[in-house]
Amino acid sequence: MTPLVVSIAGAVASVLLIVVIIELIRSRRLRERYALLWLLTGLVLLVFSLWRGGLNTIAGWTGVTGYPPAVLFALGLLFVIVVLLHYSTVISKLSDQNTILAQRLALLEAELQERPRR
Amino acid sequence: MSSTSELAKPAASATMPATLRRVAIVPARNEEGAIAAVVREIRAFDPGLDVVVIDDGSTDRTAAVAAAAGAHVVRLPFNLGIGGAVQTGFRYALAHGFELAVRLDGDGQHEAYELAKVIEPILAGEADIVVGSRFAARDGHYKGPLPRRVGIRLFAAIVSMLVRQRVTDTTSGFQALNRRGITLFAADYPHDYPEVEATVMVYRHRLRLREVPVTMRERSTGSSSITALRSVYYIAKVSLALFVGLFRRSITPLEEDTE
Numbered sequence: 294m295t296p297l298v299v300s301i302a303g304a305v306a307s308v309l310l311i312v313v314i315i316e317l318i319r320s321r322r323l324r325e326r327y328a329l330l331w332l333l334t335g336l337v338l339l340v341f342s343l344w345r346g347g348l349n350t351i352a353g354w355t356g357v358t359g360y361p362p363a364v365l366f367a368l369g370l371l372f373v374i375v376v377l378l379h380y381s382t383v384i385s386k387l388s389d390q391n392t393i394l395a396q397r398l399a400l401l402e403a404e405l406q407e408r409p410r411r
Numbered sequence: 412m413s414s415t416s417e418l419a420k421p422a423a424s425a426t427m428p429a430t431l432r433r434v435a436i437v438p439a440r441n442e443e444g445a446i447a448a449v450v451r452e453i454r455a456f457d458p459g460l461d462v463v464v465i466d467d468g469s470t471d472r473t474a475a476v477a478a479a480a481g482a483h484v485v486r487l488p489f490n491l492g493i494g495g496a497v498q499t500g501f502r503y504a505l506a507h508g509f510e511l512a513v514r515l516d517g518d519g520q521h522e523a524y525e526l527a528k529v530i531e532p533i534l535a536g537e538a539d540i541v542v543g544s545r546f547a548a549r550d551g552h553y554k555g556p557l558p559r560r561v562g563i564r565l566f567a568a569i570v571s572m573l574v575r576q577r578v579t580d581t582t583s584g585f586q587a588l589n590r591r592g593i594t595l596f597a598a599d600y601p602h603d604y605p606e607v608e609a610t611v612m613v614y615r616h617r618l619r620l621r622e623v624p625v626t627m628r629e630r631s632t633g634s635s636s637i638t639a640l641r642s643v644y645y646i647a648k649v650s651l652a653l654f655v656g657l658f659r660r661s662i663t664p665l666e667e668d669t670e
């Protein structure tokens with residue numbers, strides 16, 4: 294069985310994460326699009342921190358016999374990997390768009406300079 | 412004027428002040444098959460209405476076709492999504508000193524002659540933003556996919572509660588705005604699927620919102636930007652934005668009109 298203290302600590306940390314995410318959206322420092330994955334992370338961690346039976350069941354399925362809270366770490370790690378992967382795709386897209394912006398700007402500048410002054 | 416001549420020539424120019432600077436904002440992405448007819452219909456409806464097509468990163472000839480049909484064309488360097496595209500149009504309207512803006516989609520689902528209905532309350536000074544609704548009329552039936560209809564109804568109910576006013580269509584891109592509305596949306600406009608949040612924004616800025624019934628056509632070309640998988644993201648994102656928006660105390664300060 295998951296130790297009670299671990300459950301409480303996990304729940305507190307999850308709630309903190311969710312509060313910080315919502316505050317970031319509220320103050321417009323985080324777009325809803327990118328907040329959704331983080332919120333899902335926080336909610337799943339919160340559920341499994343409080344629902345100790347569920348955590349034990351999953352631990353049983355995945356063969357984690359010694360220490361059920363390890364499933365919490367694994368879940369957290371899984372989400373961090375997914376969020377990072379998501380960011381990699383976002384960064385790739387931003388790089389492509391940055392290239393297009395630089396090209397369009399350079400072409401515009403060239404056009405302005407070649408145009409005879411009126 | 413007899414009613415038959417009104418039907419034959421539903422031009423708004425009769426009621427429209429000649430000096431009022433007005434613009435139609437038309438966001439379009441890969442609509443080379445529909446955009447020319449859209450632009451021509453708007454110009455036929457009211458020749459005094461400037462048309463600006465916001466080409467949202469099309470990979471086809473949308474920009475060239477729109478320009479040939481007589482529209483101003485603003486080409487975005489890449490796809491910004493409907494929110495970013497439409498806001499570009501509002502910024503264009505603000506920068507060029509337009510006092511009235513209408514917005515309609517580039518796929519041809521909106522009928523240009525219906526513009527008279529959304530423009531009328533603006534001209535009468537009764538509203539700052541007027542939205543054409545598919546559902547406001549009791550007899551009007553909109554035949555879309557079921558999940559989409561349910562989603563639209565759900566958000567309509569939530570938004571109606573938030574803005575303390577009956578709103579039936581929160582996804583309509585058929586709108587008219589006065590200078591105040593243009594100024595607000597040029598300064599701040601939501602991303603991705605903007606209309607739901609924009610409705611709440613309008614309320615929080617104490618702008619007067621009006622909904623009028625309009626009919627819309629079935630889409631002629633292209634496909635709806637909202638597919639099954641995207642609708643899940645749509646509902647999650649918009650719900651989150653609405654929820655968090657409730658706790659946003661400070662509203663965006665409007666830029667002063669510098670003219």
